[in-house]
Amino acid sequence: MLNVIRIDHVSLNAADRPRTLDWYAQVLGLSGNRHDRLDEPVFLGPDKAQLGIFGDEAPGLKHIAIATDEASQRALVARLETLGIPYTPERHRSSFSIYFADPDGARLEVLVPTV
Numbered sequence: 001m002l003n004v005i006r007i008d009h010v011s012l013n014a015a016d017r018p019r020t021l022d023w024y025a026q027v028l029g030l031s032g033n034r035h036d037r038l039d040e041p042v043f044l045g046p047d048k049a050q051l052g053i054f055g056d057e058a059p060g061l062k063h064i065a066i067a068t069d070e071a072s073q074r075a076l077v078a079r080l081e082t083l084g085i086p087y088t089p090e091r092h093r094s095s096f097s098i099y100f101a102d103p104d105g106a107r108l109e110v111l112v113p114t115v
Contacts, residue, residue, distance in 0.1 A: 011062035017055035063107035
């Protein structure tokens with residue numbers, strides 16, 4: 001059983017990221033550090049409860065990130081390998097993550113916070 005600490009963030013792809021960021025600022029009062037790298041998120045909202053806005057793929061859900069502990073993530077990796085479910089590991093500034101898809105293609109990120 002995965003020890004779910006929290007839903008860390010939900011990442012979305014926007015057709016027009018500046019327009020989408022303006023919308024979130026105007027409607028929800030959320031803002032973040034803007035930049036031009038469409039394959040890197042602009043995070044909106046408080047730490048540990050954020051929206052990540054990308055602009056590098058078709059609009060829609062990019063992934064849902066679930067925070068867990070190291071032991072749970074290791075057990076999940078072993079389970080994914082046993083079940084033959086492909087995953088991709090990735091080290092970030094503040095986490096170590098694995099990415100994989102559910103049966104419908106929704107992308108999940110299971111991360112262990114490093115800070």
